[in-house]
Amino acid sequence: xxxxxxxxxxxxxxxxxxxxxxxxxxxxxxxxxxxxxxxxxxxxxxxxxxxxxxxxxxxxxxxxxxxxxxxxxxxxxxxxxxxxxxxxxxxxxxxxxxxxxxxxxxxxxxxx
Amino acid sequence: xxxxxxxxxxxxxxxxxxxxxxxxxxxxxxxxxxxxxxxxxxxxxxxxxxxxxxxxxxxxxxxxxxxxxxxxxxxxxxxxxxxxxxxxxxxxxxxxxxxxxxxxxxxxxxxxxxxxxxxxxxxxxxxxxxxxxxxxxxxxxxxxxxxxxxxxxxxxxxxxxxxxxxxxxxxxxxxxxxxxxxxxxxxxxxxxxxxxxxxxxxxxxxxxxxxxxxxxxxxxxxxxxxxxxxxxxxxxxxxxxxx
Amino acid sequence: xxxxxxxxxxxxxxxxxxxxxxxxxxxxxxxxxxxxxxxxxxxxxxxxxxxxxxxxxxxxxxxxxxxxxxxxxxxxxxxxxxxxxxxxxxxxxxxxxxxxxxxxxxxx
Numbered sequence: 001x002x003x004x005x006x007x008x009x010x011x012x013x014x015x016x017x018x019x020x021x022x023x024x025x026x027x028x029x030x031x032x033x034x035x036x037x038x039x040x041x042x043x044x045x046x047x048x049x050x051x052x053x054x055x056x057x058x059x060x061x062x063x064x065x066x067x068x069x070x071x072x073x074x075x076x077x078x079x080x081x082x083x084x085x086x087x088x089x090x091x092x093x094x095x096x097x098x099x100x101x102x103x104x105x106x107x108x109x110x111x112x
Numbered sequence: 113x114x115x116x117x118x119x120x121x122x123x124x125x126x127x128x129x130x131x132x133x134x135x136x137x138x139x140x141x142x143x144x145x146x147x148x149x150x151x152x153x154x155x156x157x158x159x160x161x162x163x164x165x166x167x168x169x170x171x172x173x174x175x176x177x178x179x180x181x182x183x184x185x186x187x188x189x190x191x192x193x194x195x196x197x198x199x200x201x202x203x204x205x206x207x208x209x210x211x212x213x214x215x216x217x218x219x220x221x222x223x224x225x226x227x228x229x230x231x232x233x234x235x236x237x238x239x240x241x242x243x244x245x246x247x248x249x250x251x252x253x254x255x256x257x258x259x260x261x262x263x264x265x266x267x268x269x270x271x272x273x274x275x276x277x278x279x280x281x282x283x284x285x286x287x288x289x290x291x292x293x294x295x296x297x298x299x300x301x302x303x304x305x306x307x308x309x310x311x312x313x314x315x316x317x318x319x320x321x322x323x324x325x326x327x328x329x330x331x332x333x334x335x336x337x338x339x340x341x342x343x344x345x346x347x348x349x350x351x352x353x354x355x
Numbered sequence: 356x357x358x359x360x361x362x363x364x365x366x367x368x369x370x371x372x373x374x375x376x377x378x379x380x381x382x383x384x385x386x387x388x389x390x391x392x393x394x395x396x397x398x399x400x401x402x403x404x405x406x407x408x409x410x411x412x413x414x415x416x417x418x419x420x421x422x423x424x425x426x427x428x429x430x431x432x433x434x435x436x437x438x439x440x441x442x443x444x445x446x447x448x449x450x451x452x453x454x455x456x457x458x459x460x461x462x463x
């Protein structure tokens with residue numbers, strides 16, 4: 001049976017989980033590319049030229065968005081859990097997403 | 113028959129322990145005023161007497177008639193069909209996250225076992241020889257406790273929670289809210305035992321604050337905030353280093 | 356154990372929150388005019404400060420990601436018991452090893 005769940009706090013939860021999962025999967029790749037700096041600087045440079053491609057730029061924007069959404073979503077959780085605020089904090093869930101868009105859009109605008 | 117305009121398509125989840133579950137369709141007369149429980153009762157009385165379901169008070173006090181209605185856990189005796197119809201159709205199933213006994217009757221044992229496991233029971237401060245301990249209704253702790261005591265054990269929050277779905281050890285919103293109300297009770301003498309019970313495997317720290325419990329509680333209670341309170345209390349104890 | 360994992364998850368998150376904001380800031384600054392190995396190394400190589408910054412970042416993220424993925428493996432993949440904990444430990448150690456390698460590569 002399909003369960004209806006689309007309310008703000010549930011969406012904040014799923015966004016936090018999926019962004020965290022995606023970041024965790026991206027991390028090994030990130031570390032591997034940086035490690036090339038010593039072993040093969042030319043290869044790293046070749047890799048970094050990829051970042052000029054529009055599609056890669058868009059993927060980068062996605063990553064920065066995931067990072068921002070995960071951080072602000074996490075700060076929202078910490079505040080919810082450890083500060084004596086009343087729940088549900090739908091406004092904070094929304095603010096976390098809005099802040100993330102702001103930060104990652106700044107990144108995109110600078111990147112272009 | 114005057115108010116009977118059309119027939120309504122109702123599908124019901126049938127089956128249970130040991131038997132294959134399947135959907136069965138019924139045409140039920142639609143009235144202007146009827147609850148989901150009325151519909152289920154109509155089917156049992158007029159179409160198929162073998163349909164199994166559970167109810168008692170019919171006025172939203174006993175907490176026994178909760179079912180999944182069009183994907184949402186609801187108290188069926190106080191849910192009007194007109195409010196939950198989806199494209200003129202109604203799908204009714206047993207509560208999610210619990211074993212099915214038969215048809216629409218869910219086995220509540222795991223739910224109540226977890227109430228016990230969460231240590232939401234009274235630990236007395238005084239014996240019968242002593243004066244009754246006064247309770248100040250205006251005290252903040254009492255207000256916090258009072259906010260959660262109208263729970264009717266319907267298991268709607270338990271059924272709505274995706275953390276329960278993924279982690280069968282998770283105590284669930286109702287049991288944790290109960291523990292939180294007892295923790296805030298001035299008459300309770302063993303708050304440490306409560307914090308221990310909710311800090312173990314499947315305790316309050318398994319919660320991801322998705323808030324479906326508070327969203328769907330038919331009595332407008334707020335188990336999410338109760339669980340957040342337990343997280344705060346256990347964290348405070350951690351930083352104080354108290355045992 | 357559940358409570359310890361919870362505290363480790365939250366404390367590593369608290370440690371990382373300022374790091375991530377700095378990291379995003381550096382990214383926005385660094386990508387101006389394109390990226391190159393020389394540029395990255397010029398900023399980070401031989402700097403004890405960047406070593407400490409990214410070193411602590413890698414330690415915190417290994418702990419944080421391992422606990423987070425442990426929860427996902429438990430709830431979504433149905434792993435339990437020793438298998439679950441072994442998988443989480445492997446993820447943590449693996450991320451730390453890869454991260455340490457990267458930090459050493461760009462700061463030494």
